[in-house]
Amino acid sequence: MNFQPKFDRRSFIVGSAAAAGGLCLAFRIPGAIADAVSEPEVNAWVVIKPDETVIIRIARSEMGQGTLTGLAQMVAEELECDWSKVTYEFPTPGQNAARNHVWGSFFTAGSQGIRGSVDLVRSGGAAARMMLIEAAARRWGVAASECSAAQGKIVHASSRRSTTFGAVASAAAKLAPPTHIPLKDPKDWKLIGKDVKRLDTPDKTQGKTIFGIDIRLPGMLYAAFSACPVNGGKIKRFDATKIATNTGVKKIVQIEDYGVAVVADSWWRAKTALDALPIEWDDGENAKVSSSSIDAVLKEGLDANDVVVGNQSGNAKAVLANAAKTFEAVYSYPYQAHATMEPMNATALFTGERCEVWCSTQNGDAALAVVAQAAGLRPERCDVHKTFLGGGFGRRSSSQDYVRQAVLIAKQMPGIPIKMLWSREEDMTHDWYHPITQCKMIAGFDKDNNLIAIHYRISGQSIFASIGPTQIRNGLDPVTFSGFSAGGNEDAFGYTIPNLLVDYAMRNPHLHSGFWRGVTINHNAIFIECFIDELASHAGIDALEFRRKLMGNHPKHLAVLNAAAERGGWGKPAPAGIFRGLAQAMVFGSYVAACAEVSVVGNNVKVHRIVAATDPGYAVNPGQIERQVAGSFVYGLTGLFLGGITVKDGKVEQQNFDSYDMMRIRQMPKVETVLMPSGGFWGGVGEPTICVAAPAVLNAIAAATGKRYRTFPLQAQGLSLV
Amino acid sequence: MVRLSINGQPHEVDVEPDTPLLWVVRDTVGMTGTKYGCGIAQCGACTVHVDGIATRSCGMQVSDAVGKQITTIEGLAKNGVLNVIQQAWIDHDVPQCGYCQSGMIMAVTALLKNKPKATDDDIDREITNICRCGTYQEIRSAIRSIVAKT
Numbered sequence: 046m047n048f049q050p051k052f053d054r055r056s057f058i059v060g061s062a063a064a065a066g067g068l069c070l071a072f073r074i075p076g077a078i079a080d081a082v083s084e085p086e087v088n089a090w091v092v093i094k095p096d097e098t099v100i101i102r103i104a105r106s107e108m109g110q111g112t113l114t115g116l117a118q119m120v121a122e123e124l125e126c127d128w129s130k131v132t133y134e135f136p137t138p139g140q141n142a143a144r145n146h147v148w149g150s151f152f153t154a155g156s157q158g159i160r161g162s163v164d165l166v167r168s169g170g171a172a173a174r175m176m177l178i179e180a181a182a183r184r185w186g187v188a189a190s191e192c193s194a195a196q197g198k199i200v201h202a203s204s205r206r207s208t209t210f211g212a213v214a215s216a217a218a219k220l221a222p223p224t225h226i227p228l229k230d231p232k233d234w235k236l237i238g239k240d241v242k243r244l245d246t247p248d249k250t251q252g253k254t255i256f257g258i259d260i261r262l263p264g265m266l267y268a269a270f271s272a273c274p275v276n277g278g279k280i281k282r283f284d285a286t287k288i289a290t291n292t293g294v295k296k297i298v299q300i301e302d303y304g305v306a307v308v309a310d311s312w313w314r315a316k317t318a319l320d321a322l323p324i325e326w327d328d329g330e331n332a333k334v335s336s337s338s339i340d341a342v343l344k345e346g347l348d349a350n351d352v353v354v355g356n357q358s359g360n361a362k363a364v365l366a367n368a369a370k371t372f373e374a375v376y377s378y379p380y381q382a383h384a385t386m387e388p389m390n391a392t393a394l395f396t397g398e399r400c401e402v403w404c405s406t407q408n409g410d411a412a413l414a415v416v417a418q419a420a421g422l423r424p425e426r427c428d429v430h431k432t433f434l435g436g437g438f439g440r441r442s443s444s445q446d447y448v449r450q451a452v453l454i455a456k457q458m459p460g461i462p463i464k465m466l467w468s469r470e471e472d473m474t475h476d477w478y479h480p481i482t483q484c485k486m487i488a489g490f491d492k493d494n495n496l497i498a499i500h501y502r503i504s505g506q507s508i509f510a511s512i513g514p515t516q517i518r519n520g521l522d523p524v525t526f527s528g529f530s531a532g533g534n535e536d537a538f539g540y541t542i543p544n545l546l547v548d549y550a551m552r553n554p555h556l557h558s559g560f561w562r563g564v565t566i567n568h569n570a571i572f573i574e575c576f577i578d579e580l581a582s583h584a585g586i587d588a589l590e591f592r593r594k595l596m597g598n599h600p601k602h603l604a605v606l607n608a609a610a611e612r613g614g615w616g617k618p619a620p621a622g623i624f625r626g627l628a629q630a631m632v633f634g635s636y637v638a639a640c641a642e643v644s645v646v647g648n649n650v651k652v653h654r655i656v657a658a659t660d661p662g663y664a665v666n667p668g669q670i671e672r673q674v675a676g677s678f679v680y681g682l683t684g685l686f687l688g689g690i691t692v693k694d695g696k697v698e699q700q701n702f703d704s705y706d707m708m709r710i711r712q713m714p715k716v717e718t719v720l721m722p723s724g725g726f727w728g729g730v731g732e733p734t735i736c737v738a739a740p741a742v743l744n745a746i747a748a749a750t751g752k753r754y755r756t757f758p759l760q761a762q763g764l765s766l767v
Numbered sequence: 768m769v770r771l772s773i774n775g776q777p778h779e780v781d782v783e784p785d786t787p788l789l790w791v792v793r794d795t796v797g798m799t800g801t802k803y804g805c806g807i808a809q810c811g812a813c814t815v816h817v818d819g820i821a822t823r824s825c826g827m828q829v830s831d832a833v834g835k836q837i838t839t840i841e842g843l844a845k846n847g848v849l850n851v852i853q854q855a856w857i858d859h860d861v862p863q864c865g866y867c868q869s870g871m872i873m874a875v876t877a878l879l880k881n882k883p884k885a886t887d888d889d890i891d892r893e894i895t896n897i898c899r900c901g902t903y904q905e906i907r908s909a910i911r912s913i914v915a916k917t
Contacts (some may be wrong), residue, residue, distance in 0.1 A: 073851060107864075108864050109862075109863030109864030109865065109900040110863070111863070152902075242857070242860050243860055243862075244857070245862075245865065246860055246861070246862055246865075247855050247857055248865075249862040249865030249868050250853040250856045250857055250861075250862065250868065250872060251800065251840060251843070251844060251849070252798070252799070252801065252839065252840035252841050252869045253800065254801015254865050255799070256802075256866060258799075258802070259799035261797060261799070267794065283841075292783070311782070311786075311790060311794045311795065313782075313786050313787065313790040313794070314783075384899060385866075385899060386802070386804050386810065386812055386864065386866040386897065386898075386899050387802070387804075387864075388803070389868050400844050433864070433865070434864060435802070435864055435865075435866030436864045436866060436899050436900065437864075439898070466803075468806065469804065469805045469806055469807075487777065493846075581785055591832065641860070645872065666862060672860070672863060672902070672904075673903060675815075675899030675901060675903075675904045676863060676900045676902060677901070678901065679899075679900075679901025679903060680872075680899070680900075682899055700803050701805050701806070701807055702807070702809035702810055702897065703808065703809055704806060707810075707897045707899065708901075708903075709894075709895050709896075709897065710890060710891060710894050710895075710898075710903040710906060711890075711891035711892070711895075711908065712851070712902060712905070713901075713903035715904070716904055750792075
């Protein structure tokens, strides 16, 4: 098969004629930019068609978090177009590189999608508007300053002339872009802050949205893949002859020293053959690792001396040694799998000259680099076509391992597009897990019952040791101390403790670790917020009052906590059998707090209601923020109650949703969002709230039962979420 | 050859009779709206209707679907008009990533066909599909709005 680099990606015909009796399906990949653009772009961000359709280009990935719509709102706010005419497309990382990275970063993680694009996308929209106005003004022979734009129309008021964006778009495209681009004052926003509907919803209700797994290319074959079940292990041997003649099997290929792929004319035939393939693995030294051995390694770190300090004031150790009373607790948070609903997959076409990949990724730039490296080609000869993501949650930003594997398979079958898909079992076995972490906390009170010192000793796995060791400087992983920072705009610790020490012993077991939606604040917020709640109990002071006394220097932290507590009814009688718990944090630039209401009957925990307050600075789409907040509790509480990845003989024990359960609709609490953007800063939304889910509910469980649960998931401690 | 009726259209497919219906629909017939999530009938992303009954297609052999009417997410809209569940999903802006929503809409469509006045208890008992983004609150609101109009 000859590579045809010019095939029309917008409407290529997918022939399934051979298999389906003449049926052909035609569809376009939403978001792909056509090779031959028929209508000129006004600038990199905006294309306007003669029929007034406005195509806004979106660099960041859409994985459910709503960034696609939020970014389009921000471009459209400055563009002054008619929102009902707006549609979208995704430029490729290759196009970005070829255009001097005009779209900025494609990286979609760290709750950066909106806040990391604020000026860039608004300037893109504003520049396009200025050019459209200029084009109309020139046509009329008037000054651009006498013209204005709104709702996709340009008006010259004094002569009562008007035209449309579509009528002048071609002329505007020929103009030089403006150099000075003023942006609107937030008080003048009309579209930012409005609950417009998501642009991607109609397709998602009809099965039309194309995810990576849905890519179909002419002549495409399917690959099933299996890596050594023990991370770090290798292939000893496999007997390809056992399956070589199976129906539909085209090729059996080894991938580096650790994996095998079977390529067939359908994925089911490929997977069935792979399951039947005798493979002998060399598990290596890691086969000796178990959850208990990992636990022992982390426990040792709780008292070790090889530590890095994340935050300190005063002299916590000396003050604790002489405190009137001290309290100690050890918390333990497990590995967690991302379990994106769409398992890892990528479709690769390698020709020897070029390599192209279609995939769900949170990091288009990194995916392109991986494609070029795996293909052995210069990046200019490669590209990555991003699709919608069936969930990301950090899995698809932590590693592009699946992209690399697809290319390595395709390289062995030049000219044939190969869709590689992991089974759910493969996906759960080879995740980049939330890092397993423990924390020992010691707090001291003086004789007057004042909290005078806390030492937090974190012991656990480093994410960057897995995903980017070069970014660890002086033993410091840049994300370890999330939520413990001494001030700053990202993740400041919300309490003023006279003597504070937060330090970390890095202990790296053999599983990969990565970004798991919310990242390290998920366990750090449990350490901070559950222990502060324990201390309030020890001091005999109301949990809200106790916090307030320590939060005088952190008014924004306190404001969201007060809002959640007030709306949640804190301090007022709860319905019979209902108990409340609080938590707060600042992370990803936003302030979040929750007040949870639970009941506990026997070992059954019911989470009835959660009030969640959020101050993200600015709220681009309040309705979508509410949905992110509500969804955050599903993610956070699934991890708290049902999650937890364990290891036996070096292998991950959980394989699928029967052993790694997920929250269902019957377990969903009523979530009430208090959105209180205070302005002046841009915080994230997709991740922050997850971290208050677990501690707020744990504190409510402690109120209900008098018992502190400190090891998770709760299911393993005998508690069920009902 | 296996003969199937999908969304009212006949299809002849050359697959092993024990192939899961899911993979025939997705890879052989080429309708990708039905999703793979687990392969063990746990998550419901692959839900289709078989003779009107919500069925997890990853757990059904294609040979068991012969002679039955299979409906996928692509077959819900009639003459370009969405069904009331799809429309409610738009009105309530339910989907986030959207990957589970084909199966979710198929499950809810079957529920409301059998129980037009479905209660919260009915929803809790019968809608067991997994949504990892956590759209459950919007799903419940959307279902309630349909029931209220029934």
